[in-house]
Amino acid sequence: MIVSSCRVLVLDPAASLPAPTRTVLVPGVSAEGPRHLAGPLLGLLIDIERRGLHTMLVAEQPADLHTPVAAICRFVVAADAETCAEARRIWGAHHVRMVSSTSRENVLRAARALPVPAARTVPRRAQAAVQRLRKAVMNRASRFRHPQEGMTGLPDD
């Protein structure tokens, strides 16, 4: 995982996902990003979706928009006018950000300007913390009765 910012990361199936992450940048295939939903990438994307994080496709050209991985991204950032126009037709104008170039700075700025994902808002995080606490109490009670239970499962973040 290349840490580009404390809250914006570039997708890397080989790495784990730090807790403060809000947005994961997904390079398009033209920038050697992933095309297919397969292998460890699938597990990572499921984890990202479970956490309710934003995914932002960095599209250099129209072909970047038409891959299985692109299909599950929530936002698109692009500099090329044709790519932007096609992305708006597919994702809707609200979910496409146009930048002057897809430089690291521009893309990070666009990603940081996204609204906080609903799952990462303060009320929701507080609620999740209460749920985790409640689950932990229940697990402890259940482990007392059944020592094998309550050992699996990942926390929300």
Add this chain to the structure above:
Amino acid sequence: MARTWGEVPVVLESATTVVLARGAVRRPGGIEWSHGPVLSGQAAGRAGRDAITIEEGEEASELRAGASGAIPLYVEDDGESIVFSSHLDALIRTRPTAASPDWDAVAQMLAASGPIGGRTMVREVRRLQPGERVRRSAAGEVVSSRHWSWPALEMSGATVDDLLAVFRSTVADLARSGPLVSMLSGGWDSRLLLAAAVHAGVRHGVHAYTTSSDTGTVMEELVAARVAEHLGVPHEIVMPRRDAFAADLAHFGSAVDYQTAFHVWLVPLVRRLAAARTGAPDAVAPTVLDGLGGGLFVGGAFADPAPGEPVAAQRIAGGTRYLAAASHVLAPGVVERLRDRIQADTEPIVRRYLDHPFGHTFTAYLTRTLPGISLAPHGLVAAAGPVATPFLTDDLVSTALAMSPDEHRDGRLYPLLTSTFDQELGAMSTAQDLVPWPRPHPRRATSREAITHLRDLLRAEPVRPLVSRRLAEGTPSDWQAVLSTTGGQHLVRGLAMLSLWTRRYEGTLTNIDPTELMR
């Protein structure tokens, strides 16, 4: 070249009876009505088809519907002859006199699933119900009677192995018939069907497609991709386009005769299937495997909740669940009228099966699956090519109902059955297990593009008076808030479908004034 009637082929025409149908084949003693592939011998009975028989004698002719009733067949008695058609539109447009709206049916389309109890959107035409028989005497008297076999079945101690044997054989017949298409979601039904097909040996090939069900998460697509990868099946994700929302809504309405607003989200996938089939000869057209009925007859869905409120009241209330969001969407006074019109047809069904061990199943089947959901495979998908619904075969349903309802409870059969084909797949989480809260993705229906179109439809006459002032005059944010909820989105889609329907039949139907729903 076959004669057509309202653009639908005539497959039978006698002095008293006319049958119009796409997907029907004339056989000795009747008509075989199927949207599935052509199978022969014993397999023909297991492929998800409704065999409809017609007996013609000197004194009377009688048409007997199949047990599932899932393939729509519409009936009109015009006084001189009785006409059956696979398409409602063909009957409406070829009537010598104008048909009139059935406002109870319209209310049920708008706020429930679709027209209940054999109603259609017009009063002059009925939809044949499961096991129904329609007899027309030489004197012109038409009598309809019900002979539905499924509720009469008794629990006879069938086992999971019995169910598995029937299911396995049904899917194997389909796998032998030709190439298959899996509409793979993140749920159990499509996973089970695909696992069984792969296990049977898909010698003609199988291809899986997934599209967004617009519920605010891409977990369906991700879990489907994981299942397809595990089974080694080629998989394609069809992404819906915001700029095609209006076209998709119109396509869906036309395909299902405007009788439900449920599965608009499926249109992009159907377009993709149609494109894939363009130029391919009919003989190799792949058959779509559809999970219709799986949730009910295998998964035990819509079981009664915990004891408390009386069962009858719970089941009746289930039919109006979407009205919970109605005050944000509908004008004052409309909600109660809609509720009355839905409940008036739901209650007799609830009472009829109240004491049956599978009463919740039959109630949901007759008030939700048949009126609305069945039109996705048998209206929308069938228009693009063959489709089979293995969970609704007579053999499978008979075996499932011969087991105890407890064995179906909470979907416990799914992992059991799936594990027999693939242990790892049986243990794999479904999208439902993993779905996040709050839903992280904006729904397509909440996009500006969709809102613009929906507002145009709902603010146009004659539908406008039904819409709450708050919504009609609301900002895009107000619309987004309503469309982000399941109930709100359902009602808005229903009103949009009503708007499209009034446009389609303006000048064809009499008294097409939806303010009738306020009375």
